Amino acid sequence: LVRDEKGGKMSKSKGNIIDPLELIDEYGADALRFTLCAMAAPGRDIKLSKQRIEGYRNFTTKLWNAARYCQMNDCVPDSTFDPASCKETGNRWIVGEMAKLRSQLENAMASYRFNDAAQAAYQSVWNVFCDWYLEFTKPILNGSDEAAMAETRAATGWALDQLLIMLHPIMPFVTEELWQELDGNRETQLIRAGWPQYGDEAIDGEASAEMDWIVRLISLIRTIRSEVNVPAAAKITALLRDCNQQEQGRLARHRDLVLRLARLDTIGFSEETPKGSAQAVLDNATLILPLEGVIDIAAEVARLNKEIAKAGGEMKGFEKKLSNEKFLANAPEEVIEENRERLAGHAQHRDRLLDALARLQAS
Incomplete structure (x- = not known):
């Protein structure tokens, strides 16, 4: 069931209905599709909000910008490219990452865990391909080793192609557009392209x-x-x-x-x-x-201790509320869950501050 962002059932009388056609006009069909997939955990209702859809629209933009980078650097599909031929460590790594993603998606979709499939695709596109691999390619593409440049261009174009194929079931429109844009001479549409067949043998340990x-x-x-x-x-x-x-x-x-x-x-x-x-x-x-001479270590230790005390105070407030039997008996489930999430967030923040303090005091 799709509910509003607070978990309430959508109805005309409440005025909380979100028209999907309006969402498509504002954010795009692919962003809405990806949002629904990412939130479609088995046995759980979907709390839909515009902020979540906007976040996945940013994901679509990230994919588009990655394709632009590839196009600008002549990293286009090469039908003669053999992923097993890569010599550069970074290129061997990305081939293996695509094999891992294929396995994750197949396993998730086979058991109808579309949320897991969407999250695996998101992680691979945003973090693995965009944030890391494309950064790894820059020194090579700006260097003077012609063989490494040629291999990296081919490997990057191939990896992007694999991402488009594997994202296509969830985001059919932007992936089809990029598929044609990257190589206008393709004889097949993306929807007719074959699913990747390589397995764990493509992973270079x-x-x-x-x-x-x-x-x-x-x-x-x-x-x-x-x-x-x-x-x-x-x-x-x-x-x-x-x-x-x-x-x-x-x-x-x-x-x-x-x-x-x-x-x-x-x-x-x-x-x-x-x-x-x-x-x-x-x-x-x-x-x-x-870090001596880079930061004021004494002042930073004092700041961290202050932030740790503040986070501890926030935690005590939520712990007191969540230990109150009257609150647990009368508050709506979504309110209780929100308080638990906020308590966990403050605990994680405090733990990070404690780690930072320990690192400064270790020497």
């Missing part, structure tokens, strides 16, 4: 482990920078302690990528921890960010 490690390294540096208020424009130093040979090799191969995406001045190895550093564990290694 070594490339997956390497690029996943690079992604987690960059993400961890970005997280620490954000948590302790390092200025966005500041180029800082990063150090890795207790790295094994495999991790040292990964960093050596992707050093320039890490420097650019993590906004670092330098990154290297050290067995010492400078005073005033933030620290975090990454598999076998310890990531160290020397």
Whole structure:
């Protein structure tokens, strides 16, 4: 059942009916379709709001902009491209990611879990392809290695094609438009294109482990920078302690990528921890960010303690309400659930602040 954003049943008398034709005019049919799929969890009603549809319209825009990037860099479909021929680690990684997505979608759709299918597609398009893989391609496409450039163009065009095919059941209109736009000489419409047939054999375990490690390294540096208020424009130093040979090799191969995406001045190895550093564990290694002179560490510790106390106070308010038997007996279920979600949100926020404080106080 589709309900309004507060969980109420839609009716003319309440004036809370949302006309789907108006939503299509404002946000597009694909954004509405994706919203309904993403929220269609088995056994649960859909709480529909314009804000959610707007969010998935942004997803459609993200896909369109990714296609524009590919087109501008001549990353177009190549019928002769063989995904198994890739030599560049990033390209081997994206081939494997497409194989993982195909498996996730098939399993979800076979059991009618369309919400899981939509979320898997969203994650792969927004995070894997747009936020990471396209960023990995930029140094290669702007470089001088002709063989690497040719392979990367073909791999990028192929990966985008796979995403369009796999998104097509949920978003038929924008995917068909992009399918024709990227290659006007196609003999078949997207709706007639074959579903991907590759399986787990397309997953390169070594490339997956390497690029996943690079992604987690960059993400961890970005997280620490954000948590302790390092200025966005500041180029800082990063150090890795207790790295094994495999991790040292990964960093050596992707050093320039890490420097650019993590906004670092330098990154290297050290067995010492400078005073005033933030620290975090990454598999076998310890990531160290020397921050003395970059931020006022004493002031940042004070700020974090203040924010932790504030989050704790918010949590106590919700815990008191949710332990009140009268409130639980009389409040609507959606109100109780909202309070539980807000309590969980404050708890997660406090935990992140505690992690940030621990990192600053570790050295």
